[in-house]
Amino acid sequence: MIQVVRKGLFLILVIIAFVLGTQNPAIVKVDYIIASSEVPLASLISLCVVFGLVLGLLLSIGKITQLKRQIRQQQRVNQSIQAQSSK
Numbered sequence: 001m002i003q004v005v006r007k008g009l010f011l012i013l014v015i016i017a018f019v020l021g022t023q024n025p026a027i028v029k030v031d032y033i034i035a036s037s038e039v040p041l042a043s044l045i046s047l048c049v050v051f052g053l054v055l056g057l058l059l060s061i062g063k064i065t066q067l068k069r070q071i072r073q074q075q076r077v078n079q080s081i082q083a084q085s086s087k
Contacts, residue, residue, distance in 0.1 A: 020045055 021042040028041050 017046065017049075 024041040024045065026041045027038050028044060029036060029038050030044060
């Protein structure tokens, strides 16, 4: 069931990206700190979305790792409590 939902969400994101790409063909000027360039608006939007996703994943990996570590510690505590109570 989860795989179906994931595939559906991926399909929706691809459709949204296609629509954004076809509706935003304009060229925009992007000024960086030391340079500037002209890129299609659809490419700029796609780049920003990908950058946001990567940044969000990187920031959440630390929290996920911390929570998994807490779960393992609690499981060890529970196992030791169960072992002591069964004696």
